[in-house]
Amino acid sequence: GSSSSSTTSSSAAPSGSTSSSGTDAVAAAQATIDAAKAVPSAENLGTAIDVKKLAGKTIYSIPIDSKLEFYQVGEKAMKAIAEKAGLKYITFPSDGTPTSYQQGIAQAIAAKAGAILLNGPLPETLAPQIADAKAAGIPVIPLHLSDKSATPRTITPYEAFAPFNDGAKLSTLYSVVDLKGAPVKALVIEASGTGPSAGMVQTIKDTLASSAPAGSAVAAEINSQVPQWSTDIQPAVQSALLKDPSINAVIPIYDSMALFAIPGIQQAAADRTIGVYSFNGTPAVMKLIKDGTMRADVAENPDWVAYVNLDTAFRGMLDSGPIAGVSGPVRLIDASNVDETGNPPESGKGFGDAYPAAYQKLWGLG
Amino acid sequence: MSIVDKTPTESADNVDAGRVRRGFFREPERFALIGVWIALIIFFVIMVPQTFPSTANLSNMLGSQAVLLILALGLIIPLRAGDYDLSIASVLTLSAVIVAALNVNQGWPVWQAAIVAVVAGFAIGVLNGFIVTKFDIDPFIVTLGIGTVVVGITYIVCNSATISGVDRILSKVMLSKPFLSIPLDFYYAVALCAVVWYLFDFTAFGQRLLFVGQNRDVARLNGVAVSRLRWIALTCSATIGAVAGVVYVGTTGSADPVSGAGFLLPAFAASFLGSTALRIGRFNPWGTLIAVYFLVTGITGLQLMGAQQYVQQLFYGGALVIAVILSKIVRSRSERKRLVK
Amino acid sequence: MSIVDKTPTESADNVDAGRVRRGFFREPERFALIGVWIALIIFFVIMVPQTFPSTANLSNMLGSQAVLLILALGLIIPLRAGDYDLSIASVLTLSAVIVAALNVNQGWPVWQAAIVAVVAGFAIGVLNGFIVTKFDIDPFIVTLGIGTVVVGITYIVCNSATISGVDRILSKVMLSKPFLSIPLDFYYAVALCAVVWYLFDFTAFGQRLLFVGQNRDVARLNGVAVSRLRWIALTCSATIGAVAGVVYVGTTGSADPVSGAGFLLPAFAASFLGSTALRIGRFNPWGTLIAVYFLVTGITGLQLMGAQQYVQQLFYGGALVIAVILSKIVRSRSERKRLVK
Amino acid sequence: MSFAPPTVNGGGAVGAPTGLPLLQVSHLAKAFNGVPALREVDLEIAAGEVHGLLGANGCGKSTLIKILAGFHQADGGRVLVNGEEVPLPLGPRGLRDHGMAFVHQDLGLAPSSTVLEHMALDSYGASPGLRRVSWSSEVARVEELLARFEVRIDPHATIDTLSPVQRAMVAVVRAVGGQELLADDGESTGRILVLDEPTVFLPRDEVELLFALLRRLKAQGDSVLLVSHDLDEVLAVTDRVTVFRDGRLVGSRDTEGSTRGDIVQMILGARDEHVPHEATTVSDDAVPMLSAKSISGQRIRDLSLDLRAGEVVGVTGLAGSGFEELPELLFGARRLRSGTIEVDGRRVSRPSPGEMMALRVVLIPADRKAEGAAQGLTVVENLALPFLTGHSRGWRLRWRELRELAQTICRRLNVVPPNVELTFGNLSGGNQQKALLGKWLETEPVVMLLNEPTQGVDIGARREIFRLIRAAVSDGMAVLCATSDYEQLVEMADRVLVLQNGRLQHELTGADITKDSLAASVYSEGAA
Numbered sequence A: 001g002s003s004s005s006s007t008t009s010s011s012a013a014p015s016g017s018t019s020s021s022g023t024d025a026v027a028a029a030q031a032t033i034d035a036a037k038a039v040p041s042a043e044n045l046g047t048a049i050d051v052k053k054l055a056g057k058t059i060y061s062i063p064i065d066s067k068l069e070f071y072q073v074g075e076k077a078m079k080a081i082a083e084k085a086g087l088k089y090i091t092f093p094s095d096g097t098p099t100s101y102q103q104g105i106a107q108a109i110a111a112k113a114g115a116i117l118l119n120g121p122l123p124e125t126l127a128p129q130i131a132d133a134k135a136a137g138i139p140v141i142p143l144h145l146s147d148k149s150a151t152p153r154t155i156t157p158y159e160a161f162a163p164f165n166d167g168a169k170l171s172t173l174y175s176v177v178d179l180k181g182a183p184v185k186a187l188v189i190e191a192s193g194t195g196p197s198a199g200m201v202q203t204i205k206d207t208l209a210s211s212a213p214a215g216s217a218v219a220a221e222i223n224s225q226v227p228q229w230s231t232d233i234q235p236a237v238q239s240a241l242l243k244d245p246s247i248n249a250v251i252p253i254y255d256s257m258a259l260f261a262i263p264g265i266q267q268a269a270a271d272r273t274i275g276v277y278s279f280n281g282t283p284a285v286m287k288l289i290k291d292g293t294m295r296a297d298v299a300e301n302p303d304w305v306a307y308v309n310l311d312t313a314f315r316g317m318l319d320s321g322p323i324a325g326v327s328g329p330v331r332l333i334d335a336s337n338v339d340e341t342g343n344p345p346e347s348g349k350g351f352g353d354a355y356p357a358a359y360q361k362l363w364g365l366g
Numbered sequence B, C: 001m002s003i004v005d006k007t008p009t010e011s012a013d014n015v016d017a018g019r020v021r022r023g024f025f026r027e028p029e030r031f032a033l034i035g036v037w038i039a040l041i042i043f044f045v046i047m048v049p050q051t052f053p054s055t056a057n058l059s060n061m062l063g064s065q066a067v068l069l070i071l072a073l074g075l076i077i078p079l080r081a082g083d084y085d086l087s088i089a090s091v092l093t094l095s096a097v098i099v100a101a102l103n104v105n106q107g108w109p110v111w112q113a114a115i116v117a118v119v120a121g122f123a124i125g126v127l128n129g130f131i132v133t134k135f136d137i138d139p140f141i142v143t144l145g146i147g148t149v150v151v152g153i154t155y156i157v158c159n160s161a162t163i164s165g166v167d168r169i170l171s172k173v174m175l176s177k178p179f180l181s182i183p184l185d186f187y188y189a190v191a192l193c194a195v196v197w198y199l200f201d202f203t204a205f206g207q208r209l210l211f212v213g214q215n216r217d218v219a220r221l222n223g224v225a226v227s228r229l230r231w232i233a234l235t236c237s238a239t240i241g242a243v244a245g246v247v248y249v250g251t252t253g254s255a256d257p258v259s260g261a262g263f264l265l266p267a268f269a270a271s272f273l274g275s276t277a278l279r280i281g282r283f284n285p286w287g288t289l290i291a292v293y294f295l296v297t298g299i300t301g302l303q304l305m306g307a308q309q310y311v312q313q314l315f316y317g318g319a320l321v322i323a324v325i326l327s328k329i330v331r332s333r334s335e336r337k338r339l340v341k
Numbered sequence D: 001m002s003f004a005p006p007t008v009n010g011g012g013a014v015g016a017p018t019g020l021p022l023l024q025v026s027h028l029a030k031a032f033n034g035v036p037a038l039r040e041v042d043l044e045i046a047a048g049e050v051h052g053l054l055g056a057n058g059c060g061k062s063t064l065i066k067i068l069a070g071f072h073q074a075d076g077g078r079v080l081v082n083g084e085e086v087p088l089p090l091g092p093r094g095l096r097d098h099g100m101a102f103v104h105q106d107l108g109l110a111p112s113s114t115v116l117e118h119m120a121l122d123s124y125g126a127s128p129g130l131r132r133v134s135w136s137s138e139v140a141r142v143e144e145l146l147a148r149f150e151v152r153i154d155p156h157a158t159i160d161t162l163s164p165v166q167r168a169m170v171a172v173v174r175a176v177g178g179q180e181l182l183a184d185d186g187e188s189t190g191r192i193l194v195l196d197e198p199t200v201f202l203p204r205d206e207v208e209l210l211f212a213l214l215r216r217l218k219a220q221g222d223s224v225l226l227v228s229h230d231l232d233e234v235l236a237v238t239d240r241v242t243v244f245r246d247g248r249l250v251g252s253r254d255t256e257g258s259t260r261g262d263i264v265q266m267i268l269g270a271r272d273e274h275v276p277h278e279a280t281t282v283s284d285d286a287v288p289m290l291s292a293k294s295i296s297g298q299r300i301r302d303l304s305l306d307l308r309a310g311e312v313v314g315v316t317g318l319a320g321s322g323f324e325e326l327p328e329l330l331f332g333a334r335r336l337r338s339g340t341i342e343v344d345g346r347r348v349s350r351p352s353p354g355e356m357m358a359l360r361v362v363l364i365p366a367d368r369k370a371e372g373a374a375q376g377l378t379v380v381e382n383l384a385l386p387f388l389t390g391h392s393r394g395w396r397l398r399w400r401e402l403r404e405l406a407q408t409i410c411r412r413l414n415v416v417p418p419n420v421e422l423t424f425g426n427l428s429g430g431n432q433q434k435a436l437l438g439k440w441l442e443t444e445p446v447v448m449l450l451n452e453p454t455q456g457v458d459i460g461a462r463r464e465i466f467r468l469i470r471a472a473v474s475d476g477m478a479v480l481c482a483t484s485d486y487e488q489l490v491e492m493a494d495r496v497l498v499l500q501n502g503r504l505q506h507e508l509t510g511a512d513i514t515k516d517s518l519a520a521s522v523y524s525e526g527a528a
């Protein structure tokens, strides 16, 4: 339970590559933001497949920790969709330990599952068990682990991607817009233990270098492993803000981090106006947008994600070839559109209602 | 396995001199930890002159550790009686979640929610104490088990979700900075320190607790109600754990079912490290306070110096061990010195 | 034990009478835990008839807990000598990370990497023992501190990231199922159980360890080299912790700097729960094995019944407490029986 | 239960060649935290002698023994065995591998381990101990040993289930057995058995049997070092005695032709004037301070007795007769199986130490180290414990008052050193005992329950303790004193209850209380 955060001044991006003037950057960013605030569309979801063939099969899903809200919501959504499509869906009650994932896969194999979904656990940490599944002819499909720009793993040809880097990019751009042309001095909070972390941090740096006013940069990074968020993030944020008074934006790569970062900001810099911009769309966090403590959150729609995940799962079970670079959409939530997410905000609200039908059609069930 | 260092708290240099030595400067080893602490502060003042000595940083360091300090103060009460309480961190989490759930989801006034949370903690403490004393079972495993059950309950209460948006009043009560720009929760922690100190050093309860921790039979043959005291001690720790939970909600404005666990080992570290200061070999509140702020001083300083995360880990662990070793060495050194004169 | 709160395992009368009931059926309370375990198994066989009794499930239950069992077996060695080793989980993590780093990043043969890892664990144990015995400091805080340092080192070794792609050979050595379709690592764990059992019950070393744990002064008055034994015990635990780490890498094919910590409390739970079986009040390997598989039986059964995860938590904690209470009740019950005749 | 002189087997070879002493200790010094406990003492033990080591409490006897056993490390001096120097410091095993075996003052037994496990400890000597232990042969050896000494104790019984007497026997038998093992390994010729106050727990008859054993050992060329405060024992069994005073050697002399007085003078440096007390008989119709009606405990069966103000009631009997259980039973420290207890007319339903103390009944337990005081806390903290509520303003303790109180107690019983800030454990046990007695007298009890009150206390202290108890009694306190030390009963008891098999068998009063009459009634018809 000791501190595990770090603050390293990253060298500012070469100003040559930064966009000419602050105002242009803001304008450009503003355009992207406005687009991202709109309800995402449900077009071109990929080639059609026939899911009827899969009726009666069982899907086993192993979340990182079945207790956690984020996974509960997702699992519930996927269960509903799978059953609607005529499949059985079982969520393995994992408890966050690799041991429980191993047990989950073993049980899935024992139960002759049609597919195993890794909703969070890293495939690399389960190589032997995944090999067993392969041997048993069961496809293992990682969900929501890598950005859609990533290339699928060799051990798991089918993988459902997520728009992590889009999220990082949008939350960064929002800070640009928010600061009205002033150079962004961002404090980035990451969790190197999680898969997408490195990519998202890189995206933030690139965005600040390419599409932010000159002089924008990541002023400090805090790296905190998930178990230590509660004890470490707040003091680390406080120290970082003290250490570097120029920091004017805080970008936690996952919005659950914001819950610990915000008190730190209020403590160490009550007098400064520092916006918090993040990614995920956790209801508890979107609520903070309502009361202004949080500026913007790039939200995913767990329900939509569930469709994407199962689409990939079905394709895996049918072995109809993976489709690269597809993921669920994101919508940027700020004070202007937070009310569309419900009151109090609920995950999944504010993404329109076109996509379920679209997927039913895609799967030949509609 | 004794958890209290039973080596004599007095060296025997004053044997032949019937004269009673109780002066402040008796036993320099009592101040070894403070010495290291001061050295550390000086080091950082030199290394990070602009930010480290700033009031902002001071208030940052003092404020950010209040929850941990309160938790550790709860822990040392059963520790003094020779009992571990491993459930205290789970109680903190449950209490925090109860406050948030009642206040946010049920719309109760926050102070009512807080009372319910503390009562819940109290009840858990009573249960711990009951099992430990009635069935005479090692508290280590009892509190480990009950703690796990409490975690389960926590998930039910908050229905596995993070609950945010707790009434701002609570945060104000905890974080506003009326004097010296130090947040209130620090003052609460210090106040609790004083209370525990009074309890330990100036009340019959404290003395009896000490005997229970040192030798249950002796305590019992001297008419001390050993079981009742152990029970009370475990109840105190759980109740204080719940209070820490309320403060925690105040500082974060939200509550989730996992956060609290991270506090357990640091709280133990602080308690044991504290028992090497001021009253060597005995768990004592002021020593615990010093331990907490000694550790955070190091961590914060390193953060301000921009050290890597692992450097902080190395410091945390290293400091723990070295500080303890040091107080031992100084002790025997000073004993030898006393012998020659 | 003393005149106070007498719960003699033998009434003095039948001591004079000479014979104490010995042999298998002495002290039924020794089997309370096994009884509960069997009851649990029957319950699940009835509730989940198709999957629970399947060989697949059996091999799953047995195999998945090998790492935990090995860790717990390491833990009970210092526990028998009265010392806690809180660093053992960190050692497991470090060892796992060393194997992965050397094998994957440095391209060493995996068995060489494993040797290095175990040696590292051995060294940490030696350090723990040195500090504890030379400076006479409570192992609880020493191992807590060293454990934290070890975590720091772990982050350096793996540079805060998960390392995957460890040589499949290792996984084969751990997971292939030559007999009864039970993974090999289970047999390793059982073998270690037997070794520790031999050590505890059939060697002078084990006997001396027992006396050290019960009363250090008595042990010394009997010419036992107390410090050396405690030192050795702490070295054993760390070394076995490292071995557990190697097995762990085998089962996951990868290593990360955090997941190991999750084993600490379960290992303690198993050790203490185990001390309520077979040899009541003494940490013993077979009891530990029973405890580990008793707990996993419950968890797995609940999983197969599709219970929510918090239900598992409630079971885990509840089972811990109830099992311990039960063995106490049965004990005093059977004592009263013995006293009357 | 008896403790018969066995035929000791093994190592019959008579002692060391020539007149070389078996053990020769010279200029041995030891200080604790700078306080000298031993100042350059010498000690010589010849082959085939029983050697007494005498001295007042805290004079360094046990310290010397603990050094030889490897428990403490000497600060300086030389140790020679059979004329060969043994380099200091001795390892953890001390001189065990040179044929010495020890029975320590506190017996050195672990409560929750079995007799067998204790005896097994000796079987491996200094080996690293990874060799397999054959339990069957261990059991055989131990059972043979116990049988030979006619000690009827189950090898698998844990120590905490044994009476103090049984524990003492186990300790002694075990030491002898350990030496035989060495003999079998042919490791040693003449051997030395060291006994630090072994008799304090033993009733007369057992003591006699123990001495018979010692004579036997001596007969075969082995030697014995015996620490005792009972001069009659010493005169009876030893050939030579060495006397220490405050860590210094006073001298050695042959027991042959020494009188009790000579030795007392060596120990105290003063003549010893023996004052027998005249028993005061209290009329039976005086109200009983404490009365027990048909109480039963673990051994005691349906026993009734009254304690009246101003009398000292002694309780004695054979080992296992239950007399040693009585004080604890009356104090509520042991579970009362049946019967009722009244204090000062008030009925106590379920007696507990707390309740009894509230009624001003106090107990001084036999096991001073484990139950008398918290060894790790200071003297003042230990002495203050019963007075906390009395000396607090509201909730606040008045430490100054408590400190003064502790100082007066120490002064009154001249506890040395008189520093109340000292860790209690650093007091010699005799001084610990005085301090504890003073503490309880200070509470002005109406009933005082004593269990072996002068156990391991030197004559000087013993006299003081008697005087203090008498004084309190004459102020109307009632005392119950359970002891197997007849001399003590003669010296202070007005009435003596003799128990057999947990039941009251005889009652002696006034002038009838003599060593002989006590012995007679203890062994009279119906005795086990």
Ligand SMILES: Nc1ncnc2c1ncn2[C@@H]1O[C@H](COP(=O)(O)OP(=O)(O)OP(=O)(O)O)[C@@H](O)[C@H]1O
Pocket: B012, D032, D033, D036, D037, D055, D056, D057, D058, D059, D060, D061, D062, D063, D064, D105, D425, D426, D427, D428, D429, D430, D431, D456, D458
């Ligand atoms: N471990 C220790 N720490 C501090 N002081 C000690 C220690 N052991 C012995 N002493 C002191 O050394 C002196 C000698 O003690 P020792 O036990 O040898 O006396 P003794 O001759 O055995 O007395 P007794 O007849 O009461 O057994 C005592 O004053 C005692 O307080």
Ligand SMILES: Nc1ncnc2c1ncn2[C@@H]1O[C@H](COP(=O)(O)OP(=O)(O)OP(=O)(O)O)[C@@H](O)[C@H]1O
Pocket: B008, D057, D058, D062, D063, D105, D106, D424, D425, D426, D427, D428, D429, D430, D431, D432, D455, D456, D457
């Ligand atoms: N660990 C320790 N720390 C301090 N003092 C100790 C320690 N162990 C023993 N002592 C002291 O060492 C001395 C030796 O104790 P020992 O067991 O010989 O009995 P004693 O107290 O001398 O007995 P008595 O006075 O009844 O003959 C005692 O003063 C005891 O208090």
Ligand SMILES: [Mg+2]
Pocket: D061, D062, D063, D105, D196
């Ligand atoms: Mg002594």
Ligand SMILES: [Mg+2]
Pocket: D105, D197, D429, D430, D456, D457
């Ligand atoms: Mg003595």
